Amino acid sequence: MGKGTRGAEKIYAELLIRTITLIKDGSVEKTGLPKTHPLVRFAHKPDDIECALSLDDTVKWGALSLMADSHDKWVSDLAKRLRDRKLYKCIDVRAKIAHDKDDAAASSPEADEVCANIRDEVVKCLDQWSARSPDRPPRILVDEVKRSPYNKLTEEAKGPLNQINIRTEGDRLADLSTRSSVVAALNTYKAFRLYHADEDKEARTKVMEIVDAGISKWPA
Numbered sequence: 001m002g003k004g005t006r007g008a009e010k011i012y013a014e015l016l017i018r019t020i021t022l023i024k025d026g027s028v029e030k031t032g033l034p035k036t037h038p039l040v041r042f043a044h045k046p047d048d049i050e051c052a053l054s055l056d057d058t059v060k061w062g063a064l065s066l067m068a069d070s071h072d073k074w075v076s077d078l079a080k081r082l083r084d085r086k087l088y089k090c091i092d093v094r095a096k097i098a099h100d101k102d103d104a105a106a107s108s109p110e111a112d113e114v115c116a117n118i119r120d121e122v123v124k125c126l127d128q129w130s131a132r133s134p135d136r137p138p139r140i141l142v143d144e145v146k147r148s149p150y151n152k153l154t155e156e157a158k159g160p161l162n163q164i165n166i167r168t169e170g171d172r173l174a175d176l177s178t179r180s181s182v183v184a185a186l187n188t189y190k191a192f193r194l195y196h197a198d199e200d201k202e203a204r205t206k207v208m209e210i211v212d213a214g215i216s217k218w219p220a
Helices: 003-024 038-044 049-053 057-068 073-084 093-100 109-132 201-216
Strands: 089-092 140-147 165-167 173-175 189-196
Touching: 003 038, 003 073, 003 089, 003 140, 003 189, 038 049, 038 057, 057 073, 089 093, 089 201, 093 109, 093 189, 093 201, 109 140, 109 189, 109 201, 140 201, 189 201
Parallel strands: none
Antiparallel strands: 089 189, 140 189, 165 173
C-alpha cells in the first residue's frame, strides 16, 4: 500500500478515534455531527450490525464537511485535511536507513532496534507537545507495518488463502515453501514511516533530528 494511502488512513483513524471519544463523553455537539448521524449511532452502539452497515463510503465522506466545521480543533483540522486532500508528508525511516547504510540493513535486526528507539523518542516528543496543547491533533503520526509475502501453513495461519499447496510426485499436497528455496527465503516486509503536516517545519526538523540521531547510534 502506498505512502499516500497509508497517510490518509492514519489521519482518518485519528479523526475517528477523536470523534468517537467526544461522542462517548457526551460532547456530540463538538463533533459537528447531528445526534442522528450514522457515525454517532455507531459510536453509541458499535456492536450493532445495522449501525456498522450504515457507515458506507457516502456517509463517511459526507461527514467530513460537517466535521470540518467542528468546534473541536482536532476534529476540524483532520477533517479539512481529508476533505481537501492536504495530507501529511511522509518520512520513510527504513528507506533512509537503506540510503545511509544499504538495502539489506533496512530489514535487519539492527534496523528493528534503531526503529524501536526512534519510535520511543517520537512518542516522548508527542507526549510533551500534547501536554502543552492537549486539544491539538498529533503533529506526528507513526505508521509501522509488518507483512509476510507468503504465510506458511501453521496452527496460527490455516486455510487455503494463507498458503499455496502443490501436488507432489507421490500425489500428496505440500506447502510451496517446502519445495521452493525462493519462496522459503522470502523476508517479511517491514515499513516504518513518520508523517507530519507540510507546514509544520518544527515537527519535520524534530523528526529528522530524532531519525538522524537514531541511525547514528547503529548497533555494533
